[in-house]
Amino acid sequence: MTTLYGISNCDTVKKARKWLDQTNVDYTFHDFRKDGLDRQQVVDWVSALGWENLINKRSTTWKGLDENARAQLNDTTVVDVILDQPTLIKRPLLDQAGDISVGFKAADYEQRFA
Numbered sequence: 312m313t314t315l316y317g318i319s320n321c322d323t324v325k326k327a328r329k330w331l332d333q334t335n336v337d338y339t340f341h342d343f344r345k346d347g348l349d350r351q352q353v354v355d356w357v358s359a360l361g362w363e364n365l366i367n368k369r370s371t372t373w374k375g376l377d378e379n380a381r382a383q384l385n386d387t388t389v390v391d392v393i394l395d396q397p398t399l400i401k402r403p404l405l406d407q408a409g410d411i412s413v414g415f416k417a418a419d420y421e422q423r424f425a
Contacts, residue, residue: 317403327415
């Protein structure tokens, strides 16, 4: 099962969805703004990727966080912050039967789905 996580109005998510559609990859899209996130899911992502790789530090949401709050983030505290502000997640997040990656590059997707 392949699931693409993101928000529907994100340009990079749109590119990834278009690529998946054009290559006839069977996937489910999960908009974490509309559909929400599960705590265990976020814990698993942090465990798989590390919170530093999961967070988009160029995002408006990241820049809007208090500097003290950013400095105190770790593998445990980041889960609550992500659940409160899911747009901190680097998009899109692709879960292909437990193999998780973030971001979109057509070449990377071509390798994953070859």
